[in-house]
Amino acid sequence: MKLGIVTGRVISTHKVESFEGLKLLLVQPVDENLENAGDPIVAVDTIQAGTGNLIYYETSKEASRVLETLMNPCDAAIMGIVDELFVKNQK
Amino acid sequence: MILGKVIGNVVSTISAPGYESKKLLLIQPIDPDGKPKGKSFLAVDAVQAGVGDFVITLDEGNSARSILKEPNSLTIKLVVAGIVDEISL
Numbered sequence: 653m654k655l656g657i658v659t660g661r662v663i664s665t666h667k668v669e670s671f672e673g674l675k676l677l678l679v680q681p682v683d684e685n686l687e688n689a690g691d692p693i694v695a696v697d698t699i700q701a702g703t704g705n706l707i708y709y710e711t712s713k714e715a716s717r718v719l720e721t722l723m724n725p726c727d728a729a730i731m732g733i734v735d736e737l738f739v740k741n742q743k
Numbered sequence: 744m745i746l747g748k749v750i751g752n753v754v755s756t757i758s759a760p761g762y763e764s765k766k767l768l769l770i771q772p773i774d775p776d777g778k779p780k781g782k783s784f785l786a787v788d789a790v791q792a793g794v795g796d797f798v799i800t801l802d803e804g805n806s807a808r809s810i811l812k813e814p815n816s817l818t819i820k821l822v823v824a825g826i827v828d829e830i831s832l
Contacts, residue, residue: 653767653785653821655753684751684769684783699759708753708767708785710818714804717818718759729818732758732767739751739769740794 653708653731654689656681658701662694670724677701677730679709684739695728706734744824745800747772749792753785761817768792768823770800775830786821787811797827 660678664671675697681690686706695709698718707730709715715729751769755762766788772781777797786800789810800823801807807822808815 654782655785684771689782699757708755710820712804712820714818714820717804717816729759731818732755732762734753734755735757736754737751737769738754738794 653710654681655683655686655734655737656693656695656707656709656730657686658697658703658705658707658730659692660703668725671726674719674726675700677703679707679728679730682706684737693728695730696726697730699730699732701730701733706737708732708734745770745772745802746775746827746830747798747800748777748779749794749796749798749823750783751794759818761813761819762787765811766791768794768798770798770821770823773797775832784821786823787819788823790823790826792823792826797830798823799825799827 656679662676683689747770753767
């Protein structure tokens with residue numbers, strides 16, 4: 653799982669049928685210092701995360717298990733909102 | 744499995760079902776000499792590892808679920824499966 657910051661929401665009305673009713677959020681991957689760590693991705697949200705939240709997300713086929721119908725494809729899903737992040741100073 | 748060092752942890756009260764009781768550790772992958780190598784990631788702890796421990800992290804969903812005795816409905820991929828005492832090269 654990786655850390656990310658929700659930067660926006662993606663509204664899509666014309667999409668594959670299995671995405672119907674799913675909330676799609678724009679996520680900027682960040683590292684432990686909250687610096688950008690890759691290109692933004694679109695992830696399915698099932699826990700009502702909002703813009704600005706620091707979240708953690710899972711990718712690959714695993715992500716689709718958060719959706720009711722197992723055979724429902726998605727490759728990135730938000731798993732939770734971070735309340736506190738403790739990082740031991742590296743240097 | 745991935746060699747890594749626990750560099751932090753995450754406290755999260757709002758999460759997907761099945762994650763409420765899980766302890767989330769922030770792992771920095773390392774090379775066998777202990778130097779950081781690659782991007783950090785989050786893993787679920789299964790061996791009570793703490794910050795500063797060197798650990799091995801398993802990176803596959805079905806194995807992760809069987810370690811944690813979780814049903815198929817839990818999205819999970821990375822589980823800290825062991826604390827490293829020593830690496831002899």
